Amino acid sequence: MNATDTAVVARLAGVGKRFGRRAVLHGIDLTVRTGVTGLLGPNGAGKTTLLRILATALRPDAGELTVLGDDVLDPDGRYRIRQRIGYLPQQPGFHEWDTVYDFVNHVALLQEINDSRRRQSEILRVLDIMNMADCMHQHLRWLSGGQRHRVALAQALLGDPQLLLLDEPTVGLDPYERLRFRQVVSEVARKNAVVLSTHSTDDVAALCDEVVVLRLGRTAFTGCPAAMIAAADGHVWLSDAPGPRAATWWRAADGHYRHIGDPPPGADLAAPTLEDGYLHLVSRS
């Protein structure tokens, strides 16, 4: 990769957000580059809030945030950002009685793809990517959950956005759809940036150049997946009996007990996986 391949796409400095009296994000510093950035963290850690702020759907109330060179607090800047990003909310909404085509067409108009020829080919392009071209004349109301999800992903791809924000995009996908999704995201990430939140360390291992672990509204880790694995070095133990002093432990399929944190007596050190790294980061008190 050369320098332009990993251009800075978004820069956050001290970004904070509160809902009423409750602080949900505290001073987030982060640089998003071309490629795939994965957001990991327990439920309620602030992943959705962070993605909504990046998507200009929510205003941060502290700190500075530039996306694609524009300031999110400036109305004109926000408009220019919106022309160049794609966003999949965690809970997508649809015009239920529209056909897939009509709905994506509506979104394309909201994306200001006004030339009707270009709009049509763009709609077909994104539906084709998500394997939905065959059912584009079906009504959204009658689609399966997986199909609706693919429509939601397709609309996020309209206009080939420079920054694609995906909130839990792999929830509810079957294994084949998940592979297909990975293929799409890695294709997009060759020249653009993707930020996605997920609960699956498999997704992160398969896709992400960069991982951000959020915990209680703070970044608990930022770095590449290998560094996240390395963070658990010396903290993963195998033994024949459970050790209650460990931060977390479970009985693995091979009958051994796997511990993260303090080892039980007589335990052997084990090589950590990405999941161990994640559990180590979020289970520390």
Place this chain on the structure above:
Amino acid sequence: MMRGLAWAEARRLTYHPAVLAGFVAAAFLSLPRWFGGQSPPEQWLTQTYEQLTLFWAPLHLGAFVAGAMVALRGGGERIDEMFAARPVDAVQRTRALFLAGIVPMGYTAALVVVNVLLVVAAGGMPLGSPAVIVYPTVVDVIYAVSLTGAAYAGGIVVARTVPSPVFTFLSGLAATWIFFGLYWISGWFPAYFLTPYVSPLSGVVTDNPTGAPVVYFDVHLAEWLEVVRDTDVVFWRAVYLCGVTLLLTAYGLRQSGRPARTRGLWLIGAFLALGGFLLQIPAYSGTWSLLGSWWDF
């Protein structure tokens, strides 16, 4: 950018089931009775003219329901989130929705003009006794179209305020039908000048039934009434309804965000609504006329 979306919304309304159903029902009610080439038989002396506007009611109800249905087309807060990161914002989306009201208004204009032409072809409508022959006016067309606009805007605003299909449908019925069916509900001042429906005729008590050109006997009042055409009142009601439409539009835009330029809409809407309302009062029963007779077909 605005245009593309407004076009798409307009195209959608062109095929909208509520708009089409209203059009078909109104056509079915209003047109066939003129096919014979003569005025239909009357059960009372002002029936034909009074029913002319009544039979257009499905157009208004259809527009109201269509407005409500596009406003409630699903998604709720989730759809707002889905569209939150798009350059075309909620205010522009709402503006496109209101602009698309041109389509049901166009349907109304088309049907009403056809109806008027059929009446003209049938040699007009008899009014009162002894009967004089009258023709519908341009003002009747303007009025019907403005009521469709107000109904459509009302449908959007009601549905957005109380997002319940049942409630919205019932208020649509109330606004576009019941005032006509239960005419007596609004037969007092000032409600008479504020309801969606306007009577094109009024009756003035007369002492000399044989001297007046067009009279009928009102069984409720037990008096002879002279029939007066209230074309001026219809016109000012149309102006009032245009004002109401603009006010509803301004309110709808306001609901979807903080648009920079609703001030003008509020001001013009209030001016037309208030002016249209007030000017009906002196115009009532032909006491004062601005229009003269230029509007006659």
